[in-house]
Amino acid sequence: MSEPLTLGLLALASFSAAAISASVSVGGGYVLFGATTLLYPLPVAVALQPVLSYSSLVARSIAFRQGIAWPIVGPFTLGSLAGVALGLVVYHAIPERVMALGVGSLMLVLTWWRLPLPHVHSRAGMAGVGMAHALSGTVLGMGSILQPVLLNAAIDRRALVGTFAACLLALEAIRAVGYGLTGFSYWPLAAAVAVSTMAGFAGTWAGKRLMGYIPERAFRLIVSGLITALAVRLLVKAVLPGIDSFLPSS
Incomplete structure (x- = not known):
């Protein structure tokens, strides 16, 4: 795939x-990560996720700043430090096929099964959530814990969007620095980061204005179907690596 086409699809x-x-609170990160796995090798897609999503996180944190639940954000960020440190060790140790199996499985679980997590909104509980979310995010590209915890937090939709973005701001910065310090080079992908950053700001602006106008249930079904297709592709490549030539290449 040519670089202009890759950058266009990434945008x-x-x-x-x-x-x-x-606009609908959750799901965007799964879409971006799933699409990135089509454009780049999986280990690269995992390391790119924090920098590609950062512009959207900044924009959402600013746009929904009045609703951010800071008592959740602080402990979550502290727990993230330990989660990233452990996750980096695992990320550099596991083969790509194992990573593909883990990512594909996690995408399906997060899309179709809401984790039955209890209320864990104490400071200690949120630190534990931060560690677990950061660990899975660093190894597999996507966290799996924070979304269902916030859905159980009895906060409104705008507060959910703002708090989720604020929690991930520090985490994604820590992840990106960690990948860089342990050998991953972002410089050859500077154009991809720049294109994604500009598109992320524009998408957040558009999404905020669409909030309340989109039938959430129907939209989430469409998003879930897309994520499922991307997850199945990864699982097939993990279990049947010889089929790579018949599937879209990374």
């Missing part, structure tokens, strides 16, 4: 993901 994915996250 479309970044814009769509940011708009989804700003």
